[in-house]
Structures are given as C-alpha cells and as structure tokens.
Amino acid sequence: MSCVVAVVGATGLVGREMLRTLQLRRFPASRVVALASARSAGSLVPYGDAAIEVRQATPERFAGVDIALFSAGKAAARELAPQAAARGAVVIDNSSAWRMDPEVPLVVPEVNPADGRRRPKGIIANPNCSTIQMVVALKPIHNLARIEHIVVSTYQAASGKGYAAVQELHAQERALVEGRAIEHRVLPGRLAQNLLMDWPAGTGGYSEEELKMVGETRKIMGDERIGVSPTTVRVPVATGHSEALHVRCARPVSAAEAVAALRGAPGVRLDERPYEPGAHPQPVHCVGEDWVYVGRVRDDLAVPGAINLWVVADNLRKGAALNAVQIAELVLGEV
Ligand SMILES: NC(=O)c1ccc[n+]([C@@H]2O[C@H](COP(=O)([O-])OP(=O)(O)OC[C@H]3O[C@@H](n4cnc5c(N)ncnc54)[C@H](OP(=O)(O)O)[C@@H]3O)[C@@H](O)[C@H]2O)c1
Known part of the structure; x- marks a missing residue:
C-alpha cells in the first residue's frame, strides 16, 4: 500500500530528519508534501536525491493526505492537526499540544504499539524526546x-x-x-x-x-x-x-x-x-x-x-523523527 505523506515543519531540524528517515526506511510514500510557515513557502528541502518545494501549511493542503507528520510546534499543532484529521489524515504530532489528551494515544512503538489503534481524534502524539x-x-x-x-x-x-x-x-x-x-x-x-x-x-x-x-x-x-x-x-x-x-x-x-x-x-x-x-x-x-x-x-x-x-x-532521530515514522509504519500496517 502506498500513501500521501505531509511533513509539517519540513524546514526545521525534526522535519528535515523526518524526510531523511522516510527515505532511509523506504517508507512507501506515493507523494511527500513539505509544509511550513509562510516564511519558508517556495524554499526547497532535500528528499533523497530530489528537492521538494515547501508550501505554507493551510487546512486545504491536507486534502488527499493520508498521514501528516507534524513537527511545527504547539500552536501550529493545536490549530492545524484537527483540520488535517477532519480531511482524513492520520496526524502524528511531535509537539506537546495533544500528548496528555485522554483521546490521543501517546506512542513509542517498542513500548505500547497497540495504543495507536484507538485514536478518536485522528491524532497520535509523539512523546517528548527525553x-x-x-x-x-x-x-x-x-x-x-x-x-x-x-x-x-x-x-x-x-x-x-x-x-x-x-x-x-x-x-x-x-x-x-x-x-x-x-x-x-x-x-x-x-x-x-x-x-x-x-x-x-x-x-x-x-x-x-x-x-x-x-x-x-x-x-x-x-x-x-x-x-x-x-x-x-x-x-x-x-x-x-x-x-x-x-x-x-x-x-x-x-x-x-x-x-x-x-x-x-x-x-x-x-x-x-x-x-x-x-x-x-x-x-x-x-x-x-x-x-x-x-x-x-x-x-x-x-x-x-x-x-x-x-x-x-x-x-532528533529516536527522540523525534524516527519514532514518528515508526508510528506511521504501524498505521500503514493496520488492516
Ligand atoms: N528537536 C527535538 O529534539 C525535538 C524532539 C521532540 C519533539 N520536538 C518538537 O518538534 C517540533 C519542531 O522542533 P524542531 O526542533 O524541528 O524546531 P525548528 O528547527 O525550530 O523548526 C520548526 C519548524 O516548524 C515550522 N513552523 C513554525 N510555525 C509554523 C506554523 N505556524 N505553521 C507551519 N509550520 C510552522 C517552521 O517553519 P519555518 O521554517 O517556516 O519557520 C519549521 O519548519 C517542536 O514542537 C518540538 O517541540 C523536537
């Protein structure tokens, strides 16, 4: 199965590591959408041998996205994660915005992989790096x-x-x-x-x-x-x-x-x-x-x-990007 993946915060340290990790793990993305703030719209970020153009993260950008990996901070996650989920994306968020919400699972695949299956808000939270x-x-x-x-x-x-x-x-x-x-x-x-x-x-x-x-x-x-x-x-x-x-x-x-x-x-x-x-x-x-x-x-x-x-x-790797991509792999593996 292939899917469309959005990386929100693609110009940041974690976002760039997410793009690298998706490539390294051969994540079966049919398309990768790089999103960030208006500041970096039009800039390029590396994805394998290619470079993808960064676009401003707006609710409409999530149409057709299957998995949205967020690493854009708490404010952007609060605002945009529900918008992405409402458009059918499974959101995996790196910020602290949703971690302690009882309706949002907080997942480390080596520890509690099954928790990610129940996600009433369509959001899974990635824990704090430490x-x-x-x-x-x-x-x-x-x-x-x-x-x-x-x-x-x-x-x-x-x-x-x-x-x-x-x-x-x-x-x-x-x-x-x-x-x-x-x-x-x-x-x-x-x-x-x-x-x-x-x-x-x-x-x-x-x-x-x-x-x-x-x-x-x-x-x-x-x-x-x-x-x-x-x-x-x-x-x-x-x-x-x-x-x-x-x-x-x-x-x-x-x-x-x-x-x-x-x-x-x-x-x-x-x-x-x-x-x-x-x-x-x-x-x-x-x-x-x-x-x-x-x-x-x-x-x-x-x-x-x-x-x-x-x-x-x-x-940046296990503490953020890798853990998020591993969660995405679990989501993809669900029947
Ligand atoms: N660094 C870590 O070890 C680590 C570990 C776990 C979790 N996290 C979390 O991951 C998130 C990002 O961390 P980072 O280290 O990658 O920070 P960073 O290097 O400062 O990058 C921040 C990213 O967020 C984007 N952004 C900021 N406001 C935005 C908005 N309103 N809409 C869309 N994109 C926006 C920035 O885009 P522009 O370039 O356009 O400004 C940039 O791509 C934070 O929530 C952080 O707490 C970080």
Missing part, C-alpha cells in the same frame, strides 16, 4: 519487576530546542574563542561551556520538561503508579540526549538481571563494557543512529535491589 529514550530503556525492566520509582537527571542537547538554539550555541562558542561578548536570544543565557535549566516553569518548582517526563512516562507505560523524580538540564552538546537513571522496582532487581532483560530488547543497543574512562555510550557516537544506547548498568550502592544506568540517544 521520555522516549527513557521508556525504551526501561520497558524491559518494567516487564521484569514493575518499576516503582525512577530518579532521572538529563543532559539534553541544544538541538532539542530547534535549529535556532543550535546556531546560538555555535555563535556563543565562536564568541568565546574570539573573546567577544556572549549573546543569547533563544537560550535563556550562556550555554557555551555552561549548563542551563532551559524550560518554562511548571508547578511546584519543577520545569514543564520535568513534569512532561512524569506524566508521559505513566501514560506510555500504562501505569499511573510509577513515581518519577526528574531534573532536566541543557548541556552544550549539539545533538544527543544523555540520561542518568536510578530505578527501583516492586521487588529487588540486580544489575545482572537487568542486563539479561536488556540484551536484545527492542530498540536497545546494550553496552556491556566494564567501567573505564571513556568506555560508555556517548552523544557523539549516537548522532544519526536509531538505537537507544544503554550502558553502565550497575547495582546501587545504597539502595539494595535498585539499579543505575546511563542512556544515550539521538534526540
């Missing part, structure tokens, strides 16, 4: 012994905030080397050789990003009892999110048992090297890769039966 890689790594452990509590600290790349944030990080790095004043517009301060808490305030002293990790993890895992204690941090890395996780289950789980569960788990590439400086999953090695890299699985020193692990993935 949540996706965490649940891919933790699902095998949840299956093993039901996770009760996760303590997660993230080390999130600038590309998680889009093209402009990456450009700003590079400009800050150049300014630093050249001894010029460091400016910021997209980021909330200096990220070059620094760390930032970079998300709007949520409630209770937590950022919106931290609260997303709590709510989305429970929804994807289908278990409201899971406790998540998050701290999210932006680091001066262009692409590749890293996470340090502490996990406690309903019964004691050893590192050896967790390693056995993670070997060959869907989407996981397990690094079993013993600790040595530099011998661990790293952002630079995951760029352009599909896997969620898991390493440093070890028994906790203070909490008997709890484990710690280190998880790294390409936030």
Whole structure:
C-alpha cells in the first residue's frame, strides 16, 4: 500500500530528519508534501536525491493526505492537526499540544504499539524526546519487576530546542574563542561551556520538561503508579540526549538481571563494557543512529535491589523523527 505523506515543519531540524528517515526506511510514500510557515513557502528541502518545494501549511493542503507528520510546534499543532484529521489524515504530532489528551494515544512503538489503534481524534502524539529514550530503556525492566520509582537527571542537547538554539550555541562558542561578548536570544543565557535549566516553569518548582517526563512516562507505560523524580538540564552538546537513571522496582532487581532483560530488547543497543574512562555510550557516537544506547548498568550502592544506568540517544532521530515514522509504519500496517 502506498500513501500521501505531509511533513509539517519540513524546514526545521525534526522535519528535515523526518524526510531523511522516510527515505532511509523506504517508507512507501506515493507523494511527500513539505509544509511550513509562510516564511519558508517556495524554499526547497532535500528528499533523497530530489528537492521538494515547501508550501505554507493551510487546512486545504491536507486534502488527499493520508498521514501528516507534524513537527511545527504547539500552536501550529493545536490549530492545524484537527483540520488535517477532519480531511482524513492520520496526524502524528511531535509537539506537546495533544500528548496528555485522554483521546490521543501517546506512542513509542517498542513500548505500547497497540495504543495507536484507538485514536478518536485522528491524532497520535509523539512523546517528548527525553521520555522516549527513557521508556525504551526501561520497558524491559518494567516487564521484569514493575518499576516503582525512577530518579532521572538529563543532559539534553541544544538541538532539542530547534535549529535556532543550535546556531546560538555555535555563535556563543565562536564568541568565546574570539573573546567577544556572549549573546543569547533563544537560550535563556550562556550555554557555551555552561549548563542551563532551559524550560518554562511548571508547578511546584519543577520545569514543564520535568513534569512532561512524569506524566508521559505513566501514560506510555500504562501505569499511573510509577513515581518519577526528574531534573532536566541543557548541556552544550549539539545533538544527543544523555540520561542518568536510578530505578527501583516492586521487588529487588540486580544489575545482572537487568542486563539479561536488556540484551536484545527492542530498540536497545546494550553496552556491556566494564567501567573505564571513556568506555560508555556517548552523544557523539549516537548522532544519526536509531538505537537507544544503554550502558553502565550497575547495582546501587545504597539502595539494595535498585539499579543505575546511563542512556544515550539521538534526540532528533529516536527522540523525534524516527519514532514518528515508526508510528506511521504501524498505521500503514493496520488492516
Ligand atoms: N528537536 C527535538 O529534539 C525535538 C524532539 C521532540 C519533539 N520536538 C518538537 O518538534 C517540533 C519542531 O522542533 P524542531 O526542533 O524541528 O524546531 P525548528 O528547527 O525550530 O523548526 C520548526 C519548524 O516548524 C515550522 N513552523 C513554525 N510555525 C509554523 C506554523 N505556524 N505553521 C507551519 N509550520 C510552522 C517552521 O517553519 P519555518 O521554517 O517556516 O519557520 C519549521 O519548519 C517542536 O514542537 C518540538 O517541540 C523536537
């Protein structure tokens, strides 16, 4: 079966990665429509060896579209996703606009693929990038012994905030080397050789990003009892999110048992090297890769039966574009 695919936000970091991923996975699209804001109408984006002209995303553009992959931010998703769905497209949205809507499934194909089948609004949500890689790594452990509590600290790349944030990080790095004043517009301060808490305030002293990790993890895992204690941090890395996780289950789980569960788990590439400086999953090695890299699985020193692990993935690929295209493949596979 072939289908018409629209990519909304096609000029952005995630949109471009979506176009690349559709090609790489030989998605059977009979036609690909590239949409963005009025600003980039008429520009070209690469699709395989060809270039497609970008058009302004308007409701009428979705006529005849079967699957619409959205990565155009929350406001555009709120406005245009229902319009696309009303015209018969299955919308797969990367923004946070619809993720916690009870009538919108939130899907990570390695974790809860069946949830995507029930979509009363014609919309499926793609989770937050830091949540996706965490649940891919933790699902095998949840299956093993039901996770009760996760303590997660993230080390999130600038590309998680889009093209402009990456450009700003590079400009800050150049300014630093050249001894010029460091400016910021997209980021909330200096990220070059620094760390930032970079998300709007949520409630209770937590950022919106931290609260997303709590709510989305429970929804994807289908278990409201899971406790998540998050701290999210932006680091001066262009692409590749890293996470340090502490996990406690309903019964004691050893590192050896967790390693056995993670070997060959869907989407996981397990690094079993013993600790040595530099011998661990790293952002630079995951760029352009599909896997969620898991390493440093070890028994906790203070909490008997709890484990710690280190998880790294390409936030633009598995954290966004690949996950969305995998959902599109599930939709296409429905009879
Ligand atoms: N980066 C990540 O790791 C990541 C991970 C998961 C989810 N997401 C989500 O994916 C979305 C895009 O992220 P990004 O990193 O690709 O951002 P980006 O590089 O800043 O690109 C934003 C894209 O959205 C388009 N856009 C903005 N307003 C629009 C509108 N009103 N109508 C149509 N298109 C519009 C832009 O078009 P113009 O070029 O015309 O302005 C551009 O193509 C965001 O919702 C983000 O939260 C990102």
